[in-house]
Amino acid sequence: xxxxxxxxxxxxxxxxxxxxxxxxxxxxxxxxxxxxxxxxxxxxxxxxxxxxxxxxxxxxxxxxxxxxxxxxxxxxxxxxxxxxxxxxxxxxxxxxxxxxxxxxxxxxxxxxxxxxxxxxxxxxxxxxxxxxxxxxxxxxxxxxxxxxxxxxxxxxxxxxxxxxxxxxxxxxxxxxxxxxxxxxxxxxxxxxxxxxxxxxxxxxxxxxxxxxxxxxxxxxxxxxxxxxxxxxxxxxxxxxxxxxxxxxxxxxxxxxxx
Numbered sequence: 531x532x533x534x535x536x537x538x539x540x541x542x543x544x545x546x547x548x549x550x551x552x553x554x555x556x557x558x559x560x561x562x563x564x565x566x567x568x569x570x571x572x573x574x575x576x577x578x579x580x581x582x583x584x585x586x587x588x589x590x591x592x593x594x595x596x597x598x599x600x601x602x603x604x605x606x607x608x609x610x611x612x613x614x615x616x617x618x619x620x621x622x623x624x625x626x627x628x629x630x631x632x633x634x635x636x637x638x639x640x641x642x643x644x645x646x647x648x649x650x651x652x653x654x655x656x657x658x659x660x661x662x663x664x665x666x667x668x669x670x671x672x673x674x675x676x677x678x679x680x681x682x683x684x685x686x687x688x689x690x691x692x693x694x695x696x697x698x699x700x701x702x703x704x705x706x707x708x709x710x711x712x713x714x715x716x717x718x719x720x721x722x723x724x725x726x727x728x729x730x731x732x733x734x735x736x737x738x739x740x741x742x743x744x745x746x747x748x749x750x751x752x753x754x755x756x757x758x759x760x761x762x763x764x765x766x767x768x769x770x771x772x773x774x775x776x777x778x779x780x781x782x783x784x785x786x787x788x
Contacts, residue, residue, distance in 0.1 A: 545584050550627060552579035553594045560605040560630060562653075565706040574605075574632035580623035593620045605630070607655055607665070614659035625660040634669075634707055640723055640730035641737070647725030651711055668698040671711050673718030674734065675771050678742035690738050691774040692722065695748065695767065703761030713759075717751035719743045745771045749782040756786070763788045 556576040561569050578594040597616050601609065610628065617626035631654045638649045654668035673693050681688035695714050699705060715721040719738040726734065743751075752767045764787045771780040 547584040548582040550579035551582045551589045552577070552627075553591055556595070556598065558598055558605070559603065560632060561603065562606060562632070562634060562707075563608070565708040570634065572632045572634065574630040576631075577627075577629040578617065579627040580617060580621045581625045582623070589621055589623075596620065607667075610655065610657040610665065611659060611663045614657055614663070618659060625658065627658045628656075630655045636708060636711065638721075638723055640726050642729040642733040643727040645725050645727055645730065647723060649722070649724045651707070653707060664700075666698050666700055667705065667707075667710070668696065669707060669710055669714075671695045671697070671714040672722045673715055673748075674720040674722055674738050675745065675748060676719040676738040676742045678744055678747075680775075681739070681742050688739060688742065689775045690719065691772050693718065693745070693748065693769055693771045695752065695769045697752065697756075697768075698766045699756065699762050700764040701759075701761045702763055705759070705761065713755045714752055717743075717748055717755060745769050745780040745782045749784045753784045753786060757788075 554577045556578070558574055558576050559571060560574045561571055564570050576598065578597070580589060582589050594617070597613060597620060598605070600616065601613055605613065614626040614628055617623065617628070631652065634651050634653045635648045636651065637646055639646055652670040654666075656666040656668065658664045671694070673695055674690055675693040676688055676690040695718070697710060697714060699710070719741045720734050723730065723734070748769045749767045752769075753765075756762055756765045756767070764785075766783065766785045768783045769781070773780060
């Protein structure tokens with residue numbers, strides 16, 4: 531057979547460079563090291579992109595998968611920069627971008643009974659490499675919030691709801707997912723658990739009632755906590771309350787750059 535034409539390498543005359551081109555939503559196994567220096571195997575949704583100069587018609591999509599296969603079983607935060615370097619080399623790009631979104635599990639004890647359960651948290655690792663390496667760690671933490679206004683004006687009880695806190699950080703000194711999650715949960719009315727017995731439900735309900743929080747209170751409390759960690763250089767905190775008595779959510783966001 532004669533050599534097949536490489537259409538991706540053919541010239542494009544429109545003089546428009548593309549910021550990101552690549553593949554999205556690949557399901558792929560990765561390894562995440564936990565705080566106890568053990569390895570948690572999980573499955574990530576992977577997005578891989580590079581920039582494309584204006585004179586190339588397209589990129590070679592198969593090469594993204596080849597890079598993933600090259601690091602099969604070894605994809606982790608520790609070698610993210612190495613993977614991005616290989617993406618740049620194989621795809622002849624000036625900049626590479628890699629996103630890993632995955633479930634991460636932490637064993638939690640119920641507050642009264644001590645019953646053990648695995649709690650799932652959605653996490654993301656976002657790496658980019660141009661002239662310099664950039665890395666963002668992201669976690670979404672479900673928590674309980676109880677409305678201070680409802681507690682103040684009501685003769686019986688107060689309305690509460692599940693809230694979702696999303697935190698993104700850049701850091702100089704490594705931050706464990708377990709610590710980041712614990713900091714967020716400590717700034718809510720109460721944590722969320724996967725397993726609660728009756729005595730635990732009583733404890734969590736009373737904890738939330740004794741610790742009412744607006745959505746504004748939670749993002750401010752988390753901001754204070756993250757600012758106290760010297761290794762964190764930048765963060766964004768977003769909190770959404772899925773209101774139990776309104777047909778809308780309450781939302782607040784803070785971004786900080788040290």
